[in-house]
Amino acid sequence: MNKRQKGEKPVVPVIVGPTASGKTSLSIDIAKHFDGEIVSADSMQIYRRMNIGTAKPTETEKQGIVHHLMDFVEPDQAFSVADYKDSAIAAIHDIVDRGKTAIIVGGTGLYINALTQKWGFPDIKTDPEIRRKLTAAYNTQPPEAIYKRLEQIDPEAAAKIHPHNHKRVIRALEIYETTGKTKTYWEGQVRKIDLPFDYLLLGIQMSRDVLYQRIDERVDLMIKDGLVEEVRGLLNDGYDPALVSMQALGYKEIVPVLKGQATLEEQVRILKRDTRHFAKRQLTWFRKNTDIHWFDVEKNKDREQLADQMIQYIENYKGEYNIERYSY
Known part of the structure; x- marks a missing residue:
């Protein structure tokens, strides 16, 4: 070369x-x-x-x-x-x-x-307790209800996730509840690198x-x-x-x-x-x-x-x- x-x-x-x-x-x-x-x-x-x-x-x-x-x-x-x-x-x-x-x-x-x-993946560890609560909420409520919450918190992330893709919906909400910042925010930080x-x-x-x-x-x-x-x-x-x-x-x-x-x-x-x-x-x-x-x-x-x-x-x-x- x-x-x-x-x-x-x-x-x-x-x-x-x-x-x-x-x-x-x-x-x-x-x-x-x-x-x-x-x-x-x-x-x-x-x-x-x-x-x-x-x-x-x-x-x-x-x-x-x-x-x-x-x-x-x-x-x-x-x-x-x-x-x-x-x-x-x-x-x-x-x-x-x-x-x-x-x-x-x-x-x-x-x-x-x-x-x-x-683009990449923010280094945010999984919080087992938050994950458990979000999963329980998803399983006991209509999927649209949890997805609507994501739309309110992080509309850009929600637009890229299907409402029934429970793993990605839960992960996006978990990131917000764990850090106080949205998934979209953290992905933007990664893109600056x-x-x-x-x-x-x-x-x-x-x-x-x-x-x-x-x-x-x-x-x-x-x-x-x-x-x-x-x-x-x-x-x-x-x-x-x-x-x-x-x-x-x-x-x-x-x-x-x-x-x-x-x-x-x-x-x-x-x-x-x-x-x-x-x-x-x-x-x-x-x-x-x-x-x-x-x-x-x-x-x-x-x-x-x-x-x-x-x-x-x-x-x-x-x-x-x-x-x-x-x-x-």
């Missing part, structure tokens, strides 16, 4: 795209070129023992490239977006301080936004037909590689199917098979369908971010050429509002 003036922020490439778009292999090519290490932005690859269904790269596939924030949380352990942001920033600092390039890679849009945009790195967002795209074919092929490979046995092992070790981790694509579809409630053939069909829907939602999310520069898989003859285009783009990056644009 080009040398930057002393005092400027380190450039951190961020590679995003839908599931099965080839982010993993491309990011490894790019990391090898820049002497980099990868920081995962995948909300399911954080979990230990969940390898096949999350498409976690094997040690062979990593090709010696160090990966951070992958395979470090137990399947029944809570891990929030705020936890991710703190962990990712710490990992990037560690990588940069050792003279290497940190490269963010993943398809979890909320993780990407939390890390690269000037400058980003520690110069994030450069690169997106991977392709036609829907090509993407859907890749998804179908990936699901077939997961089944061949032992996804059913992976899910069986988690259930046998007592992990509840209702856990957030076990509700991930590739796991919730297999549980009914193991319980004798559905055939593998039918659940594989559902898994492919739902993964295609998920990929579409990912693209919709990322398309809203105008900072992403998109690279088309089909306009390059192979992965190596695409990686070279992305590397060239990163190398020519000269800072905000001063990028040499290319048509790829």
